[in-house]
Amino acid sequence: MSLTMLACVPLCLLPSYCFCCLLLLPWGQLCPPACTCIDFHTIDCMDQGLRSLPSAFPLDVRKLLAANNHIRTIPADLFVYYGDLVYLDLRNNCLTSLEEGTFVSSSRLVFLDLSFNALRQLDAGIFKAAEKLIKLSLGNNNLSEVNEAAFETLDSLQVLELQHNNLQSLHVGALEALPSLRAIRLEGNPWLCDCDFAKIFFWIEENASKLQQGMQEIHCSLEDRRIYLHELSEISFSECKFSLSVLDFLIIFFSGVAVSIAAIFSSFFLASTVHCFQKCAPSKDDDEEDEDED
Ligand SMILES: *[C@@H]1O[C@H](CO)[C@@H](O)[C@H](O)[C@H]1NC(C)=O
Ligand SMILES: *[C@@H]1O[C@H](CO)[C@@H](O)[C@H](O)[C@H]1NC(C)=O
Numbered sequence: 508m509s510l511t512m513l514a515c516v517p518l519c520l521l522p523s524y525c526f527c528c529l530l531l532l533p534w535g536q537l538c539p540p541a542c543t544c545i546d547f548h549t550i551d552c553m554d555q556g557l558r559s560l561p562s563a564f565p566l567d568v569r570k571l572l573a574a575n576n577h578i579r580t581i582p583a584d585l586f587v588y589y590g591d592l593v594y595l596d597l598r599n600n601c602l603t604s605l606e607e608g609t610f611v612s613s614s615r616l617v618f619l620d621l622s623f624n625a626l627r628q629l630d631a632g633i634f635k636a637a638e639k640l641i642k643l644s645l646g647n648n649n650l651s652e653v654n655e656a657a658f659e660t661l662d663s664l665q666v667l668e669l670q671h672n673n674l675q676s677l678h679v680g681a682l683e684a685l686p687s688l689r690a691i692r693l694e695g696n697p698w699l700c701d702c703d704f705a706k707i708f709f710w711i712e713e714n715a716s717k718l719q720q721g722m723q724e725i726h727c728s729l730e731d732r733r734i735y736l737h738e739l740s741e742i743s744f745s746e747c748k749f750s751l752s753v754l755d756f757l758i759i760f761f762s763g764v765a766v767s768i769a770a771i772f773s774s775f776f777l778a779s780t781v782h783c784f785q786k787c788a789p790s791k792d793d794d795e796e797d798e799d800e801d
Contacts, residue, residue, distance in 0.1 A: 527800070532725040537565050548591075552576070557637045560585070567591050573599040574620070581605065584647060586612040599623040605633050613637045622668065631656035642666040646692060649673050664689050670720070671695035674792040698727035700734055702747035717801040 538544035540562030542552035548569040552561065557576040564571070567593050578600040586592060590612045602624040610616070616637045626648040633654075634640065646668040655678035657795055658664065664685050669677075670692040676699060682688070693711070698704055704727055715722055722736045 535754070539564060553596075558647045564589060569615075570594040573600070577599075577601050581609050584607050586610060586616070590615065590618055594618045596620045597624070602626055605629070607633065610634050610637045615639060617641050622646040622648070625649050626655075627673075628652035629657040630654050632659055633657055635660050637661060639663050642668075644668045645672070647672070648672040651675065653677055653681055656684070657681055659684050661685060665689045666691075668692045669696070673697065675699045676701070676703040677707055679710050682710055684709075689717060691717050692719050694720050694724035696725075698725070700727035700729040700739070700743075702744065705744040705747045708736065708740070708744060711736065712741075716736075 541555040650672035674696040
């Protein structure tokens with residue numbers, strides 16, 4: 508009994524000793540050189556002229572502050588290693604795109620600030636899995652394309668900032684996918700006052716209370732004229748409804764024509780079948796009679 512215990516002691520001590528070593532290491536050695544590890548869960552790498560995120564952090568980092576650097580990409584596996592991240596601030600960096608799958612393990616992320624970067628587009632489901640995200644800041648980028656499904660599964664999102672981008676239009680489905688939305692910023696985009704914008708206009712009108720800066724700040728352009736949203740009403744977009752009804756009319760008209768053509772062809776086919784049946788049937792009887800005679 509005591510022998511086995513003795514044999515066991517060094518084996519048991521070794522891992523716990525190493526564990527103790529890790530705990531006794533000065534905190535600074537685990538902290539990336541350019542950063543300050545404020546506490547066990549908060550790492551501050553702001554204003555360091557970094558060109559990329561440091562590759563190793565304490566694994567249980569929850570709050571990563573990396574604003575005001577020259578970071579060009581979010582490593583695609585960032586959330587694979589640092590799945591406890593709740594708060595990621597990459598404001599004022601040089602991000603031009605987000606890689607697909609970057610956020611697949613970001614199920615704890617609550618706050619994401621990507622404002623003041625150079626993002627150009629948001630693909631379908633890019634933030635998928637960030638189901639706990641409450642605030643998403645994308646203001647002051649260069650976004651011109653936001654996929655209809657860009658914000659899908661962001662069921663907790665309350666604040667969405669898209670101000671001062673390059674958006675001429677936005678699919679209203681992207682906003683309708685956000686059941687918890689309470690505040691949104693859309694001002695400072697070069698919206699076009701066309702029928703695509705009509706749906707966004709109606710959404711804004713009915714959800715005006717959600718616009719943080721009010722409707723007054725948003726304008727769209729029509730043939731070089733700048734029109735503020737409060738100058739517009741549903742009547743302004745009545746042409747869009749008309750063009751829709753023209754389209755409906757065309758669809759109805761052409762389906763009517765198609766049905767008529769189909770009817771003509773089927774009656775022709777039916778008539779010729781009957782005709783053929785009448786014409787062929789006796790000759791077939793003749794053949795059978797011939798066969799009988801043989
Ligand atoms: C913004 O994006 C457009 C293409 O969508 C590009 O031509 C332009 O250079 C970008 N501007 C900046 C400041 O990155
Ligand atoms: C207002 O916002 C909610 C939530 O996004 C949406 O379901 C609703 O359709 C919006 N109103 C209009 C008129 O689009």
